[in-house]
Amino acid sequence: MLSFWEKDQLIDFDFAVVGGGILGLFTAFELSIKYPKARIAIFEKSMYGQGATTRNAGFACFGSMTEIASDRRKWGDEKTLEIIEKRWRGIQKIKNKLGSKIDYETYGGYELIFETKDIDSQLNETNRFLFPIFQKNVFSIAVDNLRRFGFSDEVKQLIFNPIEGQLHSGKLVLALHKLLQNKGVSFFSNSEITNYQSGEKVNFSINHQRELSTTKLIFCTNALAPSQMNKVVPARGQVLITEPLEHLKFKGCFHFDEGFYYFRNVGNRILLGGGRQLDIAGETTISPDLNEKIQLDLNSKLHQIISPGYSPKIEMRWSGIMSFSETKLPVTTQISKNVYYAMICNGMGISLSPIAAEKIADII
Ligand SMILES: Cc1cc2nc3c(=O)[nH]c(=O)nc-3n(C[C@H](O)[C@H](O)[C@H](O)COP(=O)(O)OP(=O)(O)OC[C@H]3O[C@@H](n4cnc5c(N)ncnc54)[C@H](O)[C@@H]3O)c2cc1C
Secondary structure, eight states, X not given: OOOHHIIIIISEEEEEEEOOSHHHHHHXXXXXXXXXXXXXXXXXXXXXXXXXXXXXXXXXXXXXXXXXXXXXXXXXXXXXXXXXXXXXXXXXXXXXXXXXXXXXXXXXXXXXXXXXXXXXXXXXXXXXXXXHHHSSOOOEEOTTHHHHTTOOTTOOEEXXXXXXXXXXXXXXXXXXXXXXXXXXXXXXXXXOEEEEEOSSSEEEEETTXXXXXXXXXXXXXXXXXXXXXXXXXEEXXXXXXXXXXXXXXXXXXXXXXXXXXXXXXXXXXXXXEEOGGGGHHXXXXXXXXXXXXXXXXXXXXXXXXXXXXXXXXXXXXEEEXXXXXXSSSOEEEEEETTEEEEEOOTXXXXXXHHHHHHHHHHHO
8 A cells, every 4th residue: 555655756757767787877867967857767676786887897998909800890890980989979978977986097908919910000900990080090009018017928919099998887886876866866776677568658566566657668677688679688797806916017908809808907906807708608698607617717817818927816706797789789779668678788888878878868
């Protein structure tokens, strides 16, 4: 039985966003700008989100040189440029809006190159390709840092990107919560949307119990997509972090093998992730377990390539669940009357989410 107060204020909304990850948070923010008087609520099934946003690596990146080359082969030049332009705009939006609150640092990004054949022509070609977006050459060879960083001799070259950034993903979520509180957006934790019926008003259930309604329902649930989105597949990512190191020799974001491996400094720790390509079938899952084969591979990359002179102790390991669609572009689509689904795709959701959220607010 409801109280008068509940009935008056707490069961009907203009916009109900499902999922409190970065995309749900930015979507609610964009809606609050566009409709300042609207009643907007986010419903998150865990306490503060449990998919990818608080479990990622915190790179604010738009793609390494070999990854961009691979994307061009898979999706063609036009789509690849479109994705990079969106990522870059998203990064700037995050940096300008929240930078000082989320430990945003621009130490730059580096790609580790193991085979230098044709490297100069690849570099020139990538810079030429990206020129329309950045109006300057973005990538260069970082000769001086190659040995200073202390990587294995297998690393023959470093490609430097001075505008790549990094941030603290936990602080990003807190900063977005604060922003939303100031805009009057409600955040309901431990509130799983378990059922909905579309129509002029969308009725939906929370935790199989409470019945609520909204004018628009927007799923930002990443891999836990509504059944209509059957082409969205989950993709688990694995990460580890070391103890603090007294003499860490590098700062910045690092990538190798077309972005399949990534590492960075977090203060004076090393965070390393990737290796999904070693077991694509096994990693197509929403299970939060760790994959032993991949974790062993990450150990060996850490000890043999990144820190060959000293084997740092690994303090924590975790996984997170991304989702992939047919291309790397964000998906924003209406799935039934007044019900929408949005997803930002692949391993670069931080940079894409502010832009995808703008699009959702537009189509709604
Ligand atoms: C290991 C790893 C490393 C990564 N590193 C980076 C990186 O360095 N840089 C980068 O840009 N990107 C990175 N990513 C990708 C990035 O984290 C994701 O693209 C992004 O966080 C996705 O955000 P989201 O809001 O769409 O999804 P999520 O953060 O997964 O949020 C979806 C939320 O929906 C909730 N939910 C689901 N179903 C329901 C329901 N029925 N009712 C209520 N709530 C529900 C879930 O609990 C979840 O909290 C990484 C991802 C992983 C896994």
